[in-house]
Amino acid sequence: MSQRLPVLISVVCALVMVSGCATLRQGGGAEKVKIGPRVEREFRGVWVATVDNIDWPTKPGLSTETQKKEALAILDTVVALRLNAIVLQVRPHCDAMYASQLEPWSYYLNGVQGKAPDPYYDPLQFWVEEAHKRGIELHAWFNPYRAHMAKGGEVTDSSIVRKRPGLAKKLKDGMYWLDPAKQEVQDHSYSVVMDVVRRYDIDGVHFDDYFYPYGDGSFPDDDTWAEYQKSGGSLTREDWRRGAVNAFIERVYHGIKKEKPYVKFGISPFGIGKPGDPPSIQGFDQYSGLYADAVLWLHEGWIDYWSPQLYWAVNQVPQSFPVLLGWWVKENTRARHVWPGMYTVSYLKGTANDKGVDEVFNQIMIERGFVNDAPGHIHFSMKGFQRDSSTLNAGLRSGPYQKMALVPPSPWLDDEPPLAPKLETSIVGDSLLAISWTHENPTDVFRWVVYYKYNNAWEYTILNAQERSIALPLSTAVLERPRARRGDQAIAQTRIESLSNIAISAVDRTGNESELIFHGIAPKPSQAVQ
Numbered sequence: 133m134s135q136r137l138p139v140l141i142s143v144v145c146a147l148v149m150v151s152g153c154a155t156l157r158q159g160g161g162a163e164k165v166k167i168g169p170r171v172e173r174e175f176r177g178v179w180v181a182t183v184d185n186i187d188w189p190t191k192p193g194l195s196t197e198t199q200k201k202e203a204l205a206i207l208d209t210v211v212a213l214r215l216n217a218i219v220l221q222v223r224p225h226c227d228a229m230y231a232s233q234l235e236p237w238s239y240y241l242n243g244v245q246g247k248a249p250d251p252y253y254d255p256l257q258f259w260v261e262e263a264h265k266r267g268i269e270l271h272a273w274f275n276p277y278r279a280h281m282a283k284g285g286e287v288t289d290s291s292i293v294r295k296r297p298g299l300a301k302k303l304k305d306g307m308y309w310l311d312p313a314k315q316e317v318q319d320h321s322y323s324v325v326m327d328v329v330r331r332y333d334i335d336g337v338h339f340d341d342y343f344y345p346y347g348d349g350s351f352p353d354d355d356t357w358a359e360y361q362k363s364g365g366s367l368t369r370e371d372w373r374r375g376a377v378n379a380f381i382e383r384v385y386h387g388i389k390k391e392k393p394y395v396k397f398g399i400s401p402f403g404i405g406k407p408g409d410p411p412s413i414q415g416f417d418q419y420s421g422l423y424a425d426a427v428l429w430l431h432e433g434w435i436d437y438w439s440p441q442l443y444w445a446v447n448q449v450p451q452s453f454p455v456l457l458g459w460w461v462k463e464n465t466r467a468r469h470v471w472p473g474m475y476t477v478s479y480l481k482g483t484a485n486d487k488g489v490d491e492v493f494n495q496i497m498i499e500r501g502f503v504n505d506a507p508g509h510i511h512f513s514m515k516g517f518q519r520d521s522s523t524l525n526a527g528l529r530s531g532p533y534q535k536m537a538l539v540p541p542s543p544w545l546d547d548e549p550p551l552a553p554k555l556e557t558s559i560v561g562d563s564l565l566a567i568s569w570t571h572e573n574p575t576d577v578f579r580w581v582v583y584y585k586y587n588n589a590w591e592y593t594i595l596n597a598q599e600r601s602i603a604l605p606l607s608t609a610v611l612e613r614p615r616a617r618r619g620d621q622a623i624a625q626t627r628i629e630s631l632s633n634i635a636i637s638a639v640d641r642t643g644n645e646s647e648l649i650f651h652g653i654a655p656k657p658s659q660a661v662q
Contacts, residue, residue, distance in 0.1 A: 171581045171592050171645070172537040174500070175437070175471045175508025177217035178517065179273070180206060182240050183224035184283045187514040192285075193243035196251050200258060207262050209517055213525060214533040217269040219338050219398075219510060222256055223324065225278040226292045226300075226310070230256030230332070234324050236290035246290035260333050267579050267596035269539060269641075271336030271398065272328050276321045276380065278342055279308035296320075301352045309345050312423075313356045313376040318383070325384055329391050335641065336396040337388055341441055343377050343424045373423040385434040393545055394642050400439035400473045400510065401426040403456055410459045414450040433466035436542055439510050443475035446494050454498045461502050469540065471508030472499055477516035480524065489527050496532045506540035536594045538579065541643030549644040550576045553636055555651055560603060565653070568601040569636055578641040583648070586629040606631050606653075 180187045188206060189199045210218060222229045227238035227245060231254045236246040241255065249255070256272070263270040279300040280293050287293050293300045293308050299317050300308040310317045325337060344351055351373075360372055367375060385397050402418040405427045418424045430438055440460050444451035457472055464470050474495050479488035500507045511517070517525055541547070553569040560566045571577055580595040584604055595602065609626045632653055638646040 171594065172535050173506060173540045174537040175217060175539050176215040176537060177219055177510035178210065178215055179219045179510060179513045180221065181513050182221040182229055185240050192240055196249050196253055203259060204262060206514055207266055207268065210268055211266050213517060213528055214536050216537060216539055217271060218263060219271045219273050220259055221273040222328065223274040225275055225280055225284060230254055232327065234327055239285035245285055245288045256332055265596065267594065269335040271338045272334045273338040273340065274325055275342055276339060277310045277312055279310050281307055303345060311353050311356055312344060313353060313373060318380045322383055322387065326387055326391060329388055329395055334395060336398055339399045341400060341402045343422045344373060346421065349421065370420065370423065374425045377423055378425055378428060381429050382434050396436040396542060398437040398439055399429065399435050400441050403440045403442045410455060412449060412455060427463055430463055431465055433468060435468055436545065437469035437471050438464065439471050439473045441473040445491055446498065453495055457499065457502050469506055469508060470503050471510060473510045473512055476511040477513055480516050489524050493531055508540065538594065538639060539643050546642040546644060549646045550638045550640045552647040552649050553638050555636060555649055557651055563606055564603045565606055565631060566601065566603050567634060571638060576640050577638045579639045581637045581639060581645065583635040584631060585633040586631055604631055
């Protein structure tokens with residue numbers, strides 16, 4: 133494999149003049165430039181779980197400074213891995229990892245439910261700002277019904293369990309759960325979600341697989357069920373429960389679109405719709421166990437991306453990753469994004485190993501094969517990347533994530549590309565081409581793509597919205613495979629490649645890419661741009 137090495141060769145500068153650059157536009161008899169390959173598209177997400185301090189913060193009661201340092205370490209690792217999205221859990225159970233007037237501060241932040249950070253900061257605001265500085269999407273992950281867990285400390289007076297005891301039911305295991313069929317519950321959880329959508333510059337809202345709780349189906353809702361029957365309701369108890377969840381999912385989707393159409397809504401349901409779909413699949417039935425009619429939500433288009441938790445290996449016949457993924461893709465009749473959830477952390481067995489890393493790679497490549505027009509996936513969870521700094525992380529960077537990728541566009545949300553940027557170039561230090569650009573509407577830009585061509589090979593880099601310049605060497609030295617030998621010693625060979633063309637585009641936050649603006653660079657004023 134060739135390796136490109138920047139070389140500063142002053143003689144090239146003498147041959148390249150800024151006045152020799154030409155902007156190539158479509159139409160008007162101007163030369164058309166064929167560019168390829170274009171920037172890769174793939175949603176590369178990771179869940180950052182806060183419940184039980186799984187991923188962040190690592191334990192309750194850390195100082196504000198330490199919490200921020202841990203968050204920045206996660207963000208920098210995400211950038212280094214060439215991921216482009218974080219799904220951050222902001223509501224573990226009727227609590228808030230952010231400043232809320234509706235629910236108390238989370239125990240997982242400061243060790244006491246209802247206690248604000250000291251010194252004060254808003255964690256979600258911090259995460260959003262720092263993610264966007266790095267060109268990372270930040271999706272806010274909510275649990276819509278879980279009210280309290282024993283791991284979340286003592287129930288305090290600020291908890292919904294005490295403030296609104298009619299909404300939260302105590303389960304056999306001691307957990308408290310909101311009754312999904314109560315209109316007051318739906319109104320409260322809807323208000324919590326929409327409060328975050330309105331006040332924070334998030335890129336997505338995310339629900340996981342918890343609707344009715346996992347268990348034997350004996351949810352303590354006799355009072356709500358009796359009220360429904362008294363009002364003349366005719367549904368079975370199971371359909372009534374499913375209907376309540378369906379109504380909430382539809383309401384949330386449309387509410388988000390009315391407030392901020394570009395904010396994506398994603399759900400990561402249990403990976404099996406129903407046992408027997410497809411025929412070889414066995415396992416838990418979320419339709420009857422969680423009262424989650426997940427297939428209906430997908431068919432109705434009440435989501436923008438669908439991330440079924442396919443937490444099984446490729447060769448696990450009763451719950452095979454590719455078999456289930458293929459089934460979900462066929463069920464995607466509304467052409468939404470299908471970006472499966474992968475149980476990455478489980479394949480590492482405490483530390484990265486070749487077999488586990490190979491499983492992760494295989495699942496990524498299978499996903500790309502099934503969803504080749506707009507691929508994507510989400511890793512559970514960040515812990516797998518934090519505790520492995522070599523085998524998995526390095527393998528991803530040299531394997532599936534060799535190149536940076538943009539999040540695929542969502543044309544049903546927005547299909548209007550931003551305006552193209554305006555370019556300026558100059559020669560710097562006899563060896564570099566300095567490129568800078570401006571934009572008529574910078575608030576419509578989330579990232580930039582800079583394409584560059586040395587000889588006949590196009591490459592690209594993705595820059596963040598606040599970056600407005602880059603410098604490229606006018607020539608590079610490329611190491612080639614040794615072709616000549618002197619005795620037993622191979623003779624290294626290099627060739628010099630000249631920068632011959634550049635292009636730049638703007639990308640908005642829903643993934644639309646603008647027209648490319650080209651600047652051709654001729655080695656001689658009289659030589660045509662290639």
